[in-house]
Amino acid sequence: MPALFISVMRTGVPLVAGWLLTLAVKTGVTIDSDAVTYAVTVALVLVYYVVFRLLEVLGSRLRGTALQRFSGILLGWARPPQYPDAGGSLPPLTGTVSSRDPL
Structure with missing residues (x-):
């Protein structure tokens, strides 16, 4: 379930x-029809993504490849994203960095 939250946040943010x-x-930001249109658009896109992403996760848990594939296609890709497990830590740094090294 953490991968689902991450993928939703990576779209919503x-x-x-x-x-x-x-x-x-x-x-002079004011609440006008354009601002409302932008807000509604963002909300609808996020709801669309969350609904089909949840259906995709449900399809994978129920071994329903048809539901998973259908939802994935409506999200633009037939398979859900897979994030590699980094083991919770970054690899160690090699070498040293001095204040004179360019960024």
Whole structure:
């Protein structure tokens, strides 16, 4: 279930960030029909993604490959994302970094 949350956040956060950037570009942010349209669009896209992602997870748990494939196609890819398990830690750094090294 953590992979589901991660994938939803990876979709929702950029949508919200894009909406906030759009609002920031406008001077004097007010609640007008454009702002409402942006907010509704973001909400609908997020709901669409969450519904079909949940159906995809449900299909994989019920061994229902048809449900999983159908939901995946409606999300743009027939298979759910698979994130490698990093074991909870990063690999050790090799070498040293000095303050003189360029970034």
